[in-house]
Amino acid sequence: MNEILQLTELDFSYVFLSVFIILAGMKAIISLFEWMVRKIGLETKWMRKKREDHELLIRTSQSLSSLQEKHERDVERSDSRDEEISSDIKKLTRMFVDKEIDDMRWEINNFATNVSEGKPCNKDSFTHCIHIFEKYEKILEENGLENGEVELSMELINDAYKKKMTEGFI
Helix, strand or coil, X not given: CHHHHHHHCCCHHHHHHHHHXXXXXXXXXXXXXHHHHHHHCCCCHHHHHHHHHHXXXXXXXXXXXXXXXXXXXXXXXXXXXHHHHHHHHHHHHXXXXXXXXXXXXXXXXXXXXXXXXXXXXXXXXXXXXXXXXXXXXXXXXXXXXCCCCCHHHHHHHXXXXXXXXXXXCC
């Protein structure tokens, strides 16, 4: 019981201070030992591990730098390729619109030729041709183009349609 009473009277601040001083002394001794080993030219396991970790860190940093440079080059190539694809899509769209316009123009002009030659045409053919002309005009308007080639054909078709409707042939 006396031992327990002596422990309660113990000043713990001195104990903590003593432990701290002992640990600081051990650190100083280890540092002195490392310094001596380095001066002699020897390498301990701990020093070798520390050097290897440092070298690994440097290699990893260099690898990351090269990967970042490669990524930047890839992004630049990707952007230029995207621009090429966008340009090609615009060209294809333009070609498609031109083909649609040409096809509609040919269909309207061909029907006008048939009408002017007096070939038989029914009401559905006339309404189809008028509908094609409306689509033709819409495509021209959407693409900022002007109509100049089928106006006369449409006048001929409209006149023939009105004439056949008034005469009752349709």
